[in-house]
Structure formats: C-alpha cells, structure tokens
Amino acid sequence: MTGRLAAVAALLAFLLGLSVATFSDLRVFLPAILKGAVVTVEVTFWSLILFYVSAFLSGIGRGSKNTFIRWSCVVYIEVFRGTSLLVILFWFFFVLPEFGITLSPIVAGVLGIGLNFGAYGAEIVRGAIVAVPKGQYEACTALNISPLKRMLRIVIPQAVIIMIPGFTNLTIELIKATALVSAVTLVDITYASVQQNQLHYRTLEIFSVTLLLYYCFAQIVRFGMAMLEDYSKRHLLRKA
Amino acid sequence: MDWKWDFTFDVVLPRMWEAAGVTVYATFAAFLIAIVLGLVLMLLKSYGPKFVQYPVTEFIEFIRATPLLVQIFFLFFVLPDINITLPPVTTGILALGIYNSVLCAEVYRAGIQAVPRGQWEAATALNLSTYRTFRDIIIPQSLPPIVPALGNYLIAIFKETPLLSFVAVAEIMQISKLIGSEYYRFTEAVTIAGIFFLVMSLVAAAMVRVVENYVKRSILH
Numbered sequence: 001m002t003g004r005l006a007a008v009a010a011l012l013a014f015l016l017g018l019s020v021a022t023f024s025d026l027r028v029f030l031p032a033i034l035k036g037a038v039v040t041v042e043v044t045f046w047s048l049i050l051f052y053v054s055a056f057l058s059g060i061g062r063g064s065k066n067t068f069i070r071w072s073c074v075v076y077i078e079v080f081r082g083t084s085l086l087v088i089l090f091w092f093f094f095v096l097p098e099f100g101i102t103l104s105p106i107v108a109g110v111l112g113i114g115l116n117f118g119a120y121g122a123e124i125v126r127g128a129i130v131a132v133p134k135g136q137y138e139a140c141t142a143l144n145i146s147p148l149k150r151m152l153r154i155v156i157p158q159a160v161i162i163m164i165p166g167f168t169n170l171t172i173e174l175i176k177a178t179a180l181v182s183a184v185t186l187v188d189i190t191y192a193s194v195q196q197n198q199l200h201y202r203t204l205e206i207f208s209v210t211l212l213l214y215y216c217f218a219q220i221v222r223f224g225m226a227m228l229e230d231y232s233k234r235h236l237l238r239k240a
Numbered sequence: 241m242d243w244k245w246d247f248t249f250d251v252v253l254p255r256m257w258e259a260a261g262v263t264v265y266a267t268f269a270a271f272l273i274a275i276v277l278g279l280v281l282m283l284l285k286s287y288g289p290k291f292v293q294y295p296v297t298e299f300i301e302f303i304r305a306t307p308l309l310v311q312i313f314f315l316f317f318v319l320p321d322i323n324i325t326l327p328p329v330t331t332g333i334l335a336l337g338i339y340n341s342v343l344c345a346e347v348y349r350a351g352i353q354a355v356p357r358g359q360w361e362a363a364t365a366l367n368l369s370t371y372r373t374f375r376d377i378i379i380p381q382s383l384p385p386i387v388p389a390l391g392n393y394l395i396a397i398f399k400e401t402p403l404l405s406f407v408a409v410a411e412i413m414q415i416s417k418l419i420g421s422e423y424y425r426f427t428e429a430v431t432i433a434g435i436f437f438l439v440m441s442l443v444a445a446a447m448v449r450v451v452e453n454y455v456k457r458s459i460l461h
Contacts, residue, residue, distance in 0.1 A: 082438040082445075086402040086413060091434055094426035098242075172305060179307035180403075190310055197313075203321050207314040211306045218305035 005223045008216045015209065029196035029206055036192030037213055043109050043178045043188065044217075050114025051121060051174060052167075058118060059125025060151070073122070080119035086180050088112045093184040109181035117174050124166035128159035157236040164232065168225040172218045179214075189213055248428045252419055256432055259415035266333050266411060267398045273337025274397065275390060278344025286349060300342040308339045309403050316407045332404035340397055347389040351382035380459050387455045391448030395441050402433075412436060 019030035054076075061073035080088070089112040092103060103111065132155050140150040182191035193210040197203055285296045303311070312335040319326060326334070355378050363373040402413035416429035 078442070079438065082441040083434050084399040084402045084413075084437045086405070087430065087434045087437055090413070090417075090426070090430050094420060095430050098427045176305075176307035179309040182309075183406075190307065190313070193310075194313060197317060203317040207310065207318060210310050211302075211314060214306045214310060215302055 002223075004219055008219045011212060012216055015213075026205060026209070029193075029200050029202060030209065032196050033189060033192045033206070033209060033213070036187055036189040039181075039186055040175075040178050040188040040217075043106065043113070043181055043186065044175050046106075046110040047113040047117070047174060047178070048171065050110060051117040051170075054115055054118025055121025055125050059122040060129065062122060062126050063129060076115075077119045077122050080116050085112065085116045085177055086183055088116055089180055089183050105181070105184045105186045108184045109178070109186055112184075113174060113177055113181070117170055117177070120173075121167065121170055124163050124170065125159070127166075128162040129155060131162050132158045157232075160236060161229070161232050164225060164229045168222060171221050171225065175217050175221065176214060243427060244425070247423070247425065248432070251423070252416075252428045252432055255415050255419060256412060256429070256436070259410055259412045260436065262329065262409065263398070263401050263411040266329060266336065266401050266404060266409070267394070269333045270336035270340065270397050270401075271394050273333065274340035274344050274393065277337060277341035279348060281341060281345040282348040285345065286352075300345060303339060303342045308335065308400060309406060311335050311339055312403060312407060328407045329404070329409045332401075332407060332409050336397055336400060336404075339400075340393055343393060343396075344390065347386055347393070348382075351386035351389070352378060354385055355381045383459055384452075384456050388448055388452040391444075391451060395444045395448070398444065399437060399441060402437075 015030065016034070018026045019034055020027070058073040058076055061069045062077065064070045064073070089109065092108040092112050093105065096103060096108075136154055136158065137150070140154055145154065178188060179190040181188050182194070187195070189210055193206050197206050200206070281296060281300060284292050285300065286293075288296065312332060315331050315335050316328065319331065359377055359381065360373070363377050368377070401411055404411050405414035405417060408414060412433050416426075416433040419429040420426035
C-alpha cells in the first residue's frame, strides 16, 4: 500500500516537472491536461459532499417509520439507480431548462453525479445500520435514550466502520464517473485530453498520462480511506 | 415546458427503437467478453504461476481505478495507431468487456472462496482429481452467489452503454443526442432515453431475482 502510494507521489511529481521542463516533449499538452485535472478535482470535491449527504439522508430515511419519508427515499433510490448517469447528466443540462431551471455546467455535473451515487450509497448506509446488533437498540430503550440520540451517538458511530470499505469503492467510482462531465461541456481531464489529442495527435502519450492520473487519484483515495478506517476503529469504538 | 406527442411518436420513438437494438447487442456482446475474460483473469490471478499473478493483479487494479470512458478513448484512438482498425461499436464492446471482466473476476473469486474449506478437504480425502473436484464439488456450490452477481453486472453493462455515444456508436444516447441537435429539441428524446433505461433495468433486476431463486432451488437441494 505505502509502496504504491510512493510510486504515485513520484509519478505525479515527475509529471508536474515534465509539464514545465523546457526540454520535455510533453510540455505541449501536459499543462492543458493538468488544468483539466483541477476541474476534475473541483467536480469530485463538490459531488462527494452531495454524495455523502444524500446517501446518509436517504439511507436513514429508507428505514423510517413515516410512510411518506420512506417511500420518497425508495423512489429516489430506484430512479437514480435505474437510469444511466450519462442520461441523467444530459437530462439535467438539456431538459431542465425546458422546465425553466437552467443549471450551469458544473452545477449540472455535480448534481447528476452526487445524486446518482447517493442512491448507491444509500444501500451501503442502510446495510450498515441494519448490521448494528439489535442489542444496541434494546440497550438504548432500556437506558431511555431518545431515538435521535440513539441514531447519532450509538448507531451511526458503529455503522460508519462497517460502511468504510463500501464507501471507498464508491468514492473511486465517483472519481471515475467525473469523466462524464465532458458531456455537459466541462473541460475536465478527459475532455482536455481529447482536445489535446485533436491538436497534437500524440495519442498514446496523452491517453496514457490521462489513465495514469486517474489511477493516481484512486490510489490516493484508497490510502486516505484506509487511514480513516484505522482512525475510526481507534476513536469511534472506545474499549471499556 | 412543451412536450410534443406527435414529434415523440413520429420521429423519436421509431429511431430510438432501432437504436435500442444496438444497445442490447452491445450489452450482450460485452457481457460475453466480460464473463469469459473474467474467468481467465481469475484463474491466472488465483492459480497461475507467481510471475503471472503479480502483473495480473496490478492489471486488474489498474482497470478498476481508471474510468471506462478514458479506456474507450484509449482503445478508439490508440488501436488505429498500431494498425488495428475496428468499427467503433466493436471497439466500444471490447472496452466495455475488458472493463467489466476484472469485476467479474472478483465475483468468481468470491464465489469460490465462499465454498467451505471442508469441501476441498473432503474431495482430497475421496481422492477426486482437480478436474472432478471443480466440476462436481466446487463449481456447483459457488454458482448461487455468482449468478445473481453476474446478473447485476449485465445490468451495469447495460447502463454503461451510453458511454459508447462518445465514439459515435448509434446507440440510444447517441440517437437522442442526434435528434436533439437535428430538431433542437432535447426534451422528448433525452427523457425517453431515461425512461427506457429505468424501465429496462427495473425489469432486468426483477429477472435477475427470478434466476437467483431458480439457481438456489435447482442446484442446492
């Protein structure tokens, strides 16, 4: 794991160096692709926030006793899981203006990706909450802890640890999915590399660099989530 | 908003109907590649010689860590450079198949690992050959978890086919983009594409559940 991360760091530093080094051949297209990487990171950041918020809200809401809340969560999850992300992005960007809602490209991209992945994340949240032992709930009843406090202080801290592996995978999936925002005219890594390819025809180099950049992002996430899992195991579960 | 029904029925639906064929064809072709290549990858990763295992593991991680769209572009632009010219739909199917094969490999691995160790030991005790152990003992027991998981990947591939529109394959999404730019009306075409995917995946999910129950009942008794 650390070996892979060191390789990733070295590679990123190397690419950054190549993008400014005067002798480098890659200087013609690398800066544009790295500029695209900034857009990718920006889209990833905002969609991750929306993803986690909607995953938790709908994952918890799905188990609600209130019929209306439960069913609206089920409908949200099924609709966004059932349709294709690209179709959703297109719909947000090209069809919503017909209803009088015009979204900027980045808002459409973030909304589409965040809501789409939130629906997948909801299943992880629900599964983790169900996996918390029943005795914990009964103990809360015995100790007269209110349902809200039970959720926030007892159930979620235990469920979070169960969720982390699932969320690691989905977070990497989300980064990969940001490649689709080129459909709504954002110049991210993928779109930048297609543009640079049309300009320079350095096909193999350009797309290899692009693949490597995504690979690096994924490894960074994997490492970060492993640290988070470690941390939460040590701090969320206090041994008596 | 103005939704035009005559436009929907006269222009959008007939062309979408043709495109649906391409989508379904691409889905099943890619699925076939994925399940076969996935099996090969799993065998190499778990049972191959050491010097093969390591590169295969890294290959799987690399494919899993990079976006399908970029892989499609990679094949689409790089293959012609090395004098392999394939029609866009074949390139797309290849990319979809490879991308999902690494996921299928994990499914197979998990399925075989789920077979209790005692079964392997019993097969050794009964002096069964490796081939018979796999054919009669291990594979029948690992199918119940594998089949529904593969079914879910079939649905996933189906939902990934719109990406082929980036390399101008005439599937549903590409046709709805085309209709949108020809008539400057995106509402009907894109909405119908969305409904098409939603309905098809709900139906397919229900079918996977039926198959799952069937496999559970008929193989393990």
